[in-house]
Amino acid sequence: MTQTDTRQAGAERYEDAVARYFAAWNAAGADDGGTAEAVAAAFTEDATYTDPLADAAGHEQLAAVIAGAHTQFPGFVFRPLGAPDGHHDLVRFGWELVAPDGSAPVAGFDVAALAADGRIRSVSGFLDRVPAM
Numbered sequence: 001m002t003q004t005d006t007r008q009a010g011a012e013r014y015e016d017a018v019a020r021y022f023a024a025w026n027a028a029g030a031d032d033g034g035t036a037e038a039v040a041a042a043f044t045e046d047a048t049y050t051d052p053l054a055d056a057a058g059h060e061q062l063a064a065v066i067a068g069a070h071t072q073f074p075g076f077v078f079r080p081l082g083a084p085d086g087h088h089d090l091v092r093f094g095w096e097l098v099a100p101d102g103s104a105p106v107a108g109f110d111v112a113a114l115a116a117d118g119r120i121r122s123v124s125g126f127l128d129r130v131p132a133m
Contacts, residue, residue: 014086017042017114018093021123025066025078035063044121051108051125075100081107089114096129105131 020042027038039059043049049056054065070076081094090113097106107129113122 010086013118014084014091017091017112017118017120018080018084021112021120022078022080027066035066039063042120044115044119047121049123049125052127073097105129
């Protein structure tokens with residue numbers, strides 16, 4: 001495998017992990033198990049998530065943080081800003097929370113550590129833009 005091939009394989013790993021991350025954050029219908037399935041696909045069982053507003057560990061707490069965000073921002077969706085960037089088992093990526101009218105009042109970036117299977121084992125989140133409350 002050439003260095004270019006290795007770089008491309010790494011980029012795909014980061015993109016896949018980030019795509020599953022956004023699928024979990026955008027999963028709807030916690031009552032039908034959609035959020036739980038998406039969280040399990042994106043995160044290891046003992047994964048941690050820390051940002052200025054939350055500190056969670058494990059699938060149940062992660063799903064609760066996601067549900068809380070959707071309760072606070074009903075109808076909003078998370079979308080990536082730019083392409084993920086990574087090295088070794090770390091990936092960083094920007095995101096924004098988009099309202100039904102297309103505005104994006106919340107934005108930030110996250111740094112995630114990946115497990116061998118490509119799922120996320122930890123996230124450190126940073127908020128760059130938050131609405132005044």
